[in-house]
Amino acid sequence: VTTNERATILDVAAAAGVSRQTVTRAMNDMGGISAETKERVLAAARSLSYRPSRFGRGLVKGGKHQLGLVINDLRNPYTPELAAAVVREAAQRGWDVMIADVALGLDAATMLGDLASQVDVVVGYLGDRSAEVDELLGGLPVVELDPTGPLERGAVLIDPTEAVAELADHLVAVGVKHPVVLDAASDDGPNVRARIMVDALRARGYLPRHVTAADNADAAAAEVEGVLRSGVRTDAFLAFNDIMAIGALQGCRRVGVAVPEAVRVVGVDGLPLGALVSPTLTTLVVDVEQVARHALDLAIGMHDGVLPHAGDAVVRTVRHRLLLRESA
Amino acid sequence: VTTNERATILDVAAAAGVSRQTVTRAMNDMGGISAETKERVLAAARSLSYRPSRFGRGLVKGGKHQLGLVINDLRNPYTPELAAAVVREAAQRGWDVMIADVALGLDAATMLGDLASQVDVVVGYLGDRSAEVDELLGGLPVVELDPTGPLERGAVLIDPTEAVAELADHLVAVGVKHPVVLDAASDDGPNVRARIMVDALRARGYLPRHVTAADNADAAAAEVEGVLRSGVRTDAFLAFNDIMAIGALQGCRRVGVAVPEAVRVVGVDGLPLGALVSPTLTTLVVDVEQVARHALDLAIGMHDGVLPHAGDAVVRTVRHRLLLRESA
């Protein structure tokens, strides 16, 4: 029988002239089967391109748990750091992870709904989709990473407050007078992190400027170049993240301004990349391993019913850490 | 009935006092059900934390196809570029992708065997695991990316030959006299790509040195520093990849050697990162989108039986492209 359909265990059994459970024994190296029969069955399986259905098998054997990781763009250097940490942490606990990259230009709602039907829990950056997520994910345990909206479910907060305070003290100590906060442009006004920076600087007597650029190195470089050429005195840039900080480094270079001598530059994230540029980048490091650990703790806890996964939010907090390198 | 087991459709049916297919109707927004009943069922489902089994559903509905992506380390900057391209390409064709990172320190054999039972095809970097893969993956269609061993299955080759020739011509044109090939250290001797570089240089009358360092920026920087301080005349480094090239840039900086004036540096991969360093990095770009497209073509072709997936190797080739920037 040559059809376009995928072969099933019964097809193999028929082709080999045995029963289905003999096929199971052969396919799964189970013993209780003669070498000769086994060979015949495997040959039949091969010739039919037979592969056990993961659904049939999963239904009876249970299958491994699957975690859905929602991310925003794998090409944003921070993302793979986080994804790698989640994948590793999950693997250690015997969970598989399935990645949905929402920045793919495909319909995000469809992707999430689709993911929901494949996995047991969801972890990730929901951003402004946070609201619609509950419907799409239909009661699935969800752990939101660094949520921007209200806390309605499991969440891992990433809190820069203390590291920013430490950074501000450092800037005071090295004599910075005119810092600028270089924020990522957003429709909703200043990002929380930028506000925290501004507040910390104000608390120390500064009158920081707040400028914005698109969240990439080129735009940041252009903005920094503009600020430096504008004639307004500036001796430090606190960037929204490392990529923008690296753009700031480029901007300084173009204008011929020395970092850190004339202008100091600080990023956020702690990407390995920051150690590869020159001058090396001072930054507020996120411990992604810790983020991943908390996320998995919460997700699995909710999945197992140890933690509530509706109503009250269960929250863990990870704090940034100031890493002084050459640029500030 | 409060047990630790996961609720099934029958539990919900019982709790709501309806039949199982009424539960199906409620859960799947199917109509043919009164608003009142639906609400009662959904409430029961909620209170039992009921979620349809993906196996039960998949068995009858078929489920989306899943592609297993085997990669070596998400934190290696090239990897997420590739992974993002594969995820996007797969999403466009309606396939889900599941990632197995073999560099996780977990048992690779277990991971692969595990992956095999979850997916319909496998795509990825098998490296020296290539040999054992057939057993682990049990007849699954496999597309190997940039294989190092013999071609035994689907494969996407990434061929630098032409770009290296072009690069060598360029080096001649700009007056390079003493190029060094900076290879990634390996137990099996020089990498193929390094050999191609050496050959191309020799063909143009050079007597290139071949040095090695561990495949990371720090090791490359140290090696380059050593070469430069050794007194042996050197005016170009052809690195195994961009990360090592960026290390070479650091090495030159430490010794106080100007790039590209005194020494030229070239990488391979075409990472976005190369545009962020100073000087910007000349490199041999891999078109990861194209790699992903070919990989999916082959994988899906093999899966659908259009392409053979045993015996003859089905191969596609992607060529590097020389991208001249500041460093060479």
Added chain:
DNA sequence: CTGAAAGCGCTTACAG
């Protein structure tokens, strides 16, 4: 609008 029956593809006891 609701329910009884059949079946998706597999594995796990249980017989022989």
Added chain:
DNA sequence: CTGAAAGCGCTTACAG
């Protein structure tokens, strides 16, 4: 060493 039966959790016709 091999096979007949039951069942995993769901959905899809088919009746009513």
